[in-house]
Amino acid sequence: GQYVPEDIALMVAKNFFTERQQHFLKKTSSEINFIKKLKNQHSISENFYIFNTDSNTGFVIVSANRKSYPVLAYSFINNFNEEEIPPEVDEWMKRYDAQIDKIKLLKSSASLKVSQAWDKYLDENFEIENTKLKEAPLLDVPPLLSTTWNQGRYYNALCPECNTGGSGGHVWAGCVATAMAQVMKYWDYPTSGLGEHSYTHSVYGEQSADFQNTLYNWANMPNSLSSHNNDVATLLYHCGVSVNMNYSPSGSGAYSSTARNSMINYFNYSSNTTLTSKYNYTEENWKKLLRAEIDAGRPMYYSGFGSGGHAFNCDGYQGTDYFHFNWGWGGSYNGYFYVDDLTPGGHDYTNSQSALVGLLPHNMELELDSISAIELFCSTPYSGSTTNGENNANQYSGTSWHETGNEKIHKITTANSGRITAKITDLADNNLDVFILKYANRLTNLAYGDSVAILDDAEAGTYYIVVDGRYAEEGDYTLEVICPDNRADLIVEKAKVDPQFVQSGQNFQVNFLIKNIGNDDAPANILKFYVSDDQSLSGEDVFITSVNINLVAAKEDTAITKQLTLPADLTPGTKYIIFHVDANNEVDETDDDMNFTSAYFTIPDVGLMNCSSAINLADNELYTGNTLLYGDSIIDNYSCFWGLTNKEIIHSFTTEHSGLVKMEFSESLEGTTFVLLLSACNENACVNTFGIWSPDDTTLTQSFHVTGGVTYYLVIDGNADMGNSEGAYSVRLKFPDECPNPVITAGSSVNKCDGDHGAYLYTDWGYPNFQWLKDGVEIPDAINSGFTANETGLYLVKVNENGCINDSEGIQVKFSPKPSSAEIAALSDTTFCE
Structure with missing residues (x-):
């Protein structure tokens, strides 16, 4: 009962095309005639219809199933020629086909959105005046790209030659290269590239490009080619070389991740450029992101389905659901395509889509707006929203998170040195993150977190606090910044439970570090231990015992080892020991909320082993x-x-x-x-x-x-x-002695040349804590069992076990200048014997 016959599909196509032409082109519609039905190769029933206008001015593709959104794609440019479909379009259409096949198997009904769309375009009295367009005009950004470039003849003139296949005697330039090049032509940038690159193709040998010594003559690059153009061919070839294009007469391919790196490293585009996948977004957030990029005048490199790495450009939209794709095929098939998943629930067939967002020249990247930064005051909550923020920063230094939503920037000034803690409460449960920046620049990120960002040892001064949305999220938040003051501030670090598996009623050991990061001494207090099913303390957690903590001087710490017994009758699974310092609130502190930490362990499932005769x-x-x-x-x-x-x-x-x-x-x-x-x-x-x-x-x-x-x-x-x-x-x-005896081993040569990889040193991994030293000085954050030495010096490791601290013997690592090239000279004439 969900199958759509041809006459019904034609009505939908006519009404839809009429609406769109009158609204966007301000003209009446051309007569639409049915031209062809594409059949699913696994079924005799049609999955969609393709309708072309009789004047070669566009096409409409309509689903043949009422549970799918009715109109899948349309164009106002030219007809859809099913005889020469490029691989990119073919993959996209196959994905439509697969989704509708899936829909046929689902027992669920069409969504409300889908049902309303079918009802709208099946109205026999459909007229544009009766739609809601007058009351709520559809959004519209015409295609940003003027180019209708191709991968074949003229464009591939500098690509490797081939005797068969390809185009014009050369292999295809590649869709990745074409998509990159069309974006660069839009910006007419760069004048020259950065550096050079070469690689060896398995068939065509060495391919090389000198980006820095090439002048890209943008003025001589027309929107399309009908004859040889060395400037366009050079650009396409350089794009291909930059991504190590796998050239082939049957189709040239490369990875989209390489395209992102090449745009930054060889063509000097912004490092804010982010290759982000639809998989991580809701349908609405993905479309919101695409619209935001296009609204900002940034055409996107876009990749689609299949294993071939198909790439093209997304550069416009109409309404909220249809986005304009330039397929890099000489303008053919360019049009507006539905990007949402068609299947209600289950596998999302559109998850493999990805886009390069924030793609613009390096010198055009917008700084964060420091002038409009919201001034904050220490320990005073501020309520705000990112909904009306800017969307300029996608990536912050030190993290790979995709912050593609709007951001809000704040600033705060501290009078004391010490820890700065920025806490956000995400009131709508949106995916908001917080960053602490030295300046109003995303590359000066000092600390970040999904709810709390902590910056230790901060000097007094002004800092910028940014709340940003991951994966295009946005919403309300409450932000509070705790600044260092003249009080003590206790935290627990490096908490660990030994052994990993502990049964109810069994002894175990905890190791942890009490630190006073404040500016005053912390008097004696009580630390309490609890066992919990999660990493936070609640009324349901089981109290184990407590321990006295002696005075901890300002900026000092103390390491503690404690034997505990796990309470009886606990259920198996992953558990946490909660450490709560100053549990009775005896210390006047800067931030009581940070008095907690946790360490995990496992209560094993009930076993069969009997150890009575062990x-x-x-x-x-x-x-x-x-x-x-x-x-x-x-x-x-x-x-x-x-x-x-x-x-x-x-x-x-x-x-x-x-x-x-x-x-x-x-x-x-x-x-x-x-x-x-x-x-x-x-x-x-x-x-x-x-x-x-x-x-x-x-x-x-x-x-x-x-x-x-x-x-x-x-x-x-x-x-x-x-x-x-x-x-x-x-x-x-x-058995072990009371004091540890660590021994370090070199995993590689310790005699290195300048520029070589460092010397890897390691000791036994089982100790609860490590501290590496170079020439007798502790190396910050070198607290693991292994360490890579990148400088000349005497290295050793310090271990604290059973309250006893011991050092290993040292290993000398040496880096020396590389020797110059050897030369030989003959003191007399040389002769050779036959």
Whole structure:
């Protein structure tokens, strides 16, 4: 009952075309005659109709299913020639076809928007006067591009030659290059490019372009070509080289991500240019973004469907749903196309669309409006909206977020140094983000966040706070900025739970750092621990215990390790330990809201393991066992390894101190025997797996980190399908000392030439904290187990474990000037013997 016959589709086409011509062209419609029906290759029924005007002045494409939006595309330029459809248009039409195929299978009804559109254009008394156009005129921005360039003859004159295929004896210039070039011609920019680039094509050899020494003669680039034009051909070829075009006689292709980088790096377009995907947007926000770009006079490089990387230009719109596409095919098929997904719910067939937004010359990028910046006052909430903001910044330095919505800029002046915290409350639950900038420039971003942006160690002065919308979102917000003052300010950092898996009632350890980032000493106070299902503290969270925190001087910190016991009867799953410093509000602070942090751990699912007969392993004592003689075949699947169907033996051990355990394990069996480390008596609490993988080896030496006071389990198990792996083995554990003994290793040469990649250094990853030093000075933010040294110096790592701090031995890294080219000279004439 949803099929649309030809006569009904023709009525829709006539009424729609009449409305659009009278409204946008201010003239009466030409007579429209049915020209062709395209059939779905998988079905005998039509999915859409193509109607051409009898005067070759346009076309209308109408869906053949009432659950799809009625008009899919239209044009006022020329007829639709189905005999020579370019790949870009072909892919677009196939996607319409696929969507309507999907619609036929759906049992849902048409949306209200779709039903109203069909009713409107099926009115037998349809007249423009009776529409709502007079009351609410349709939006209209005519196509921005004047060019109707192509990929073929004349345009591809400098592309590699080919004997067959292609056009005019050359391979196709490529749709990516054509789409880039048409945008550049719109701006008549650049005069010259930046740098040079070359690459080697697998068939056509080296392709190169010298952008910086080329003058692009825009004045000699007409809107279309009917004869050879070296300036246009040069531009098209340079665009192709810049993206490493995969030239081919059957069609040349490149990636859209490369097009974005080339426009910035070789043609000096704004780094604010963003390749953004429709996948991340709502239908309305995507259309709003496209309209905003076109309203700002910025034609877009646009990519569509399929695996071929099809690219074209979006440069105009009519109404809210139809956007003008210039297909880069000599003007053919240019028209207005419906960009929304046709299928109500389910898979969105339009998600693979993407666009380059903010695409304009580097010297035309608009700065953020500092003059109109809203002045804020410390700790005083401000309510605003981005709906009436500007849309100038898409990308901020230090983040890859696509801030394609409107932004609002504010400024604040602080009198003290310290932490600046900008907090936004997104009242309409829109996707708004907050940024702290040094200046009114997106490239001076100092801190950012989706609800809170934190800038530590800020000097007194003026800063700019920007609220921006990700993925074209906009809406109301409340913004509050907390400034440093003369009070204390406590925070908790580097919180960690060990081990990763903890069962209800089991001991575990927390490591954390209490910092006073304020400008006054913080007196003694109480820190409380809770277990929570999420990262925020609420009345439903379970209190564990508390600990006394001693005075912390201004700008100082203190590291704390605490043994805790998890409450009983907690449900399995991911949990969080909530750390709440100054829980009784005893300290007069700048920002009490930042007294919280969390660290995650996992309560494993209930297991089958029984450890009542587990064999205890003592420090530095060798144990010999035999899984064939003394093992049990109860556990086959562990959280870190499945299918261990052999007999297993369970060992247990508990160390006094936290640190690295050194294990020696030996077996000489035919198959592979595995050693599984569990942090609880539960096969679902597996934290590591070890094995002797080479048949030539019989001994394994391995280090792993454990938490003091926690009972761990070593399970010896194997797989019957991997050869005979049941039998004799031996294992010895060397427990950690109270003080750590870190050892660093160089992962590459430490003697480098200037310009080489840095020297990678690393230590055992299990320690709870690390601090790398160069020439005795701590390196900021170098707090991981690995570090890349990019300068000459003596490097070492400092580890804090069990309240004991110890340094590793140092490794000297040296960077030296590269040697000059060697030369040889003959002291006398040279002769050669035959």
